[in-house]
Amino acid sequence: MILVRDDLIIVKDLKKYFPIRAGLFGTKGVFVRAVDGVSLTIKRGETFGLAGESGCGKSTFARLLLRLIEPTAGKVLFDGIDLFSLSKKELRKLRRRMGIVFQDPKSSLNPRMTIYNILKRPLEIHGIGSSKEERLNMIIEILEKVGLGEEHLNRYPHELSGGQQQRVSIARAIITKPDFVVLDEPTSALDISVQAQILNLLVKLQREFKLTYLFITHNLMVLQYISDRVGIMYLGKVVEIMNTRDELNLGKVYHPYTAFLMLSIPAVDIRERRRDKIIVPGEVPSSINPPTGCRFHPRCPFAKEECKSKEPPLLEIRRGHYVACHFPSITEEKLTPYVEERMESIRRLLRGGS
């Protein structure tokens, strides 16, 4: 639900190259190009879903948006503030407006701290609350918001289930009343029924606190459920950006990689199961020496000469729908109909009342 029509975050040509040790004498200009020129905007109040397979740079991108790591090049404007020009002190002040939830709550919660202490830390760091009582009340209130309660205050993370631990991580991320929360695969380690509880909770909290989410996932089913707009990443680049409800969920995708990803959503209605499945060949190449031209070309069944030499820019092909492909019309003809069929089968299944 987009409440205010403006941009909270503007990303301009963001790059992050990690040097790697090569040869006997250390680094020699060899880099992993984790994020290699990404530009996009995240609107206030929306959930921007970012998807891609391991190594595509989605987690590095998220860390850059919170300035947990420094960029190689590019700019991030957070509510108009140039994030990378801030001093340490100014950054700390701004961090109050940001939160992050990681995939594995077990490793992101300090095992030697009680839930009370875990939640008290951000309040202390940002100087929120003037007395012990006030802070305690804030902690109890946030615990209740995430479906826990006072009885959990003196527990340690290991005494909680995976789902409860993730609720604590969420509470920690939102206790400072931030505008923006990065959710980095928050449900990937959870069972289906627990995942459903956490997704419901995230939607509820977003509405209540008017949060803006960057939701990172490799799970396409979760992506199409939770996001308002989505970006698909491949080898450090964004290849497609679109609206979820009237484009992605209807199967209207125009980059061949997006189409292959969406076709990997299983045909839960097995009337749709085909033995001659459409599968993308090959594996993701290394981001140390990414392919020239379009990075997807070695795996693309439709690649032409132009794709090997010229990198396709991310262009708006419809209002708000961006694609980085020289020949989106080929995907539209050869793959889009299958994606539409797959998404329609999901809607049919839901209507069928199962």
Add this chain to the structure above:
Amino acid sequence: MNNEILLKIEDLYVNFRTDEGIAKVIDGISLSIRYGEVLALMGETGCGKSTVAKSILRLLPKNAEVRGKILFKGTNLLDLPESELRKIRGKEIGMIFQEPLTALNPVFTIGNQMSEMFKIHKLRIKRTIQEEVIELLKNVRIPDPQRRYYSYPFELSGGMRQRVMIAMMLAGRPSLLIADEPTSALDVTIQAQILKLLMDLRNKYNMSILIITHDPGVVAEMADRVAIMYAGQIAEVGPVRDIFLNPQHPYTRGLLRALPLGHKEERELENIPGRVPNLINPPPGCRFHPRCPYAMERCRKVKPKPVVISDEHYVFCHLLGGE
């Protein structure tokens, strides 16, 4: 696929002795797999699905007590002396795991490890062992198999390692392949490739596959029949289409409605309230009853017997009648 039974599990109970007490992990389950059939065991963490797989090959740790029968081609594997079982394990019944890196030995080359299969099981070969190995690697579509023969496991990607594991299992021409979460550690496009490979191989060799997974997607893509497990009991078993389109057990229904299909603006996801029970003191009767919105007095006392819904679709639930 013919209708003959390859593997039959009868009234299997598995208990684990732990410091806190005896965990009753598998509570009397019965299942069968036909020749050439793909059966999926699906459930959430701790439901016992991997324990079932491991009891078939008797790979459970020493603190496990196993009761019941596991008949493979008519022979009870649980009665077999270890020396006899070794001839079946890895030859007639193959197994692949979630993380192939832990199943492969890091200090030997792929060729070396795969050659061992031929030596240990004294397999008949038509050419040199090396040629046989390369042929197997080709079979699982590993590019450049001649070179991969000399690779070490760490030099391969996760998808390639899983292909090597599958190739290794194919050496013995198994009639049953047990695949325990074979694609859970892989990216979606690679997962699709591996599932397709498994299906092609089952068609080529008419092999039966028992696939253990938490992912309904894998079930939908692969399986002929699926058994839904909850806390060591089977909730529902039947053809995949019947289970997915016409689920009857409250747990199966809850699980499918919890899948994030559709969009958040259109529907809220279903919650299954409560948590998986502790199996040292499991709930009596139907183990799902403390979380079941329809639980009756009988559910708390009597373990449900299978109720026939249609042809091969059985539900273990008192709501649906039975005696």
